Amino acid sequence: MPVTPERFIAGMRLHAAGVTVVASEFEGRRAGLTATAVCSVSAEPPQLLVCVHRAAEANPIIRASRCFSVNLLAAHQRRLADRFAGRLGHGGAERFAEGRWVRLVTGAPVLEGARAVFDCILVESLEAGTHTIFLGSVEAVLTDPALEPLVYHEGEYGLVAQLPL
Numbered sequence: 597m598p599v600t601p602e603r604f605i606a607g608m609r610l611h612a613a614g615v616t617v618v619a620s621e622f623e624g625r626r627a628g629l630t631a632t633a634v635c636s637v638s639a640e641p642p643q644l645l646v647c648v649h650r651a652a653e654a655n656p657i658i659r660a661s662r663c664f665s666v667n668l669l670a671a672h673q674r675r676l677a678d679r680f681a682g683r684l685g686h687g688g689a690e691r692f693a694e695g696r697w698v699r700l701v702t703g704a705p706v707l708e709g710a711r712a713v714f715d716c717i718l719v720e721s722l723e724a725g726t727h728t729i730f731l732g733s734v735e736a737v738l739t740d741p742a743l744e745p746l747v748y749h750e751g752e753y754g755l756v757a758q759l760p761l
């Protein structure tokens with residue numbers, strides 16, 4: 597029996613995932629989106645992938661600049677997640693008016709104060725249904741493990757709770 601989009605989404609809603617903002621810049625044009633479809637690919641060499649909707653503003657910017665950052669959000673940055681998901685009515689460069697955005701190695705904007713930052717060069721892209729899978733070579737990493745992680749699950753933001761031993 598074919599799986600309907602609704603059924604697929606019902607399953608994926610049960611995947612508790614860390615929340616990131618994926619950001620890029622080309623010729624002074626910045627674009628970014630909130631994304632949970634982020635995955636570690638390889639440690640040697642360090643590579644990760646992100647799945648970005650073809651219609652997202654950041655999609656052509658990533659293709660053109662051939663670089664992007666993945667900014668893993670902390671719990672206190674939940675409003676940034678809404679902002680970069682377009683839920684507060686901001687688009688394009690406007691989204692970057694909140695937070696301190698700097699450059700590391702590739703030239704992609706990276707969020708100072710994120711829980712982790714991965715600064716990537718685009719090595720490959722693959723069209724997959726409505727999305728593009730961007731494979732990135734990780735050129736720089738920043739971490740701040742003291743910050744609480746922000747998680748998305750069943751359409752709500754949440755925190756991570758430790759299981760008792």
Ligand SMILES: Cc1cc2nc3c(=O)[nH]c(=O)nc-3n(C[C@H](O)[C@H](O)[C@H](O)COP(=O)(O)O)c2cc1C
Nearest residue numbers: 629630631632633647648649652653680681682748
């Ligand atoms: C928690 C959360 C996770 C999301 N994950 C993704 C994702 O992995 N890939 C994606 O393309 N869009 C994802 N979205 C949707 C985009 O953030 C949203 O559609 C954004 O507005 C796209 O940018 P645009 O306004 O430039 O099209 C997610 C949204 C939320 C709230």
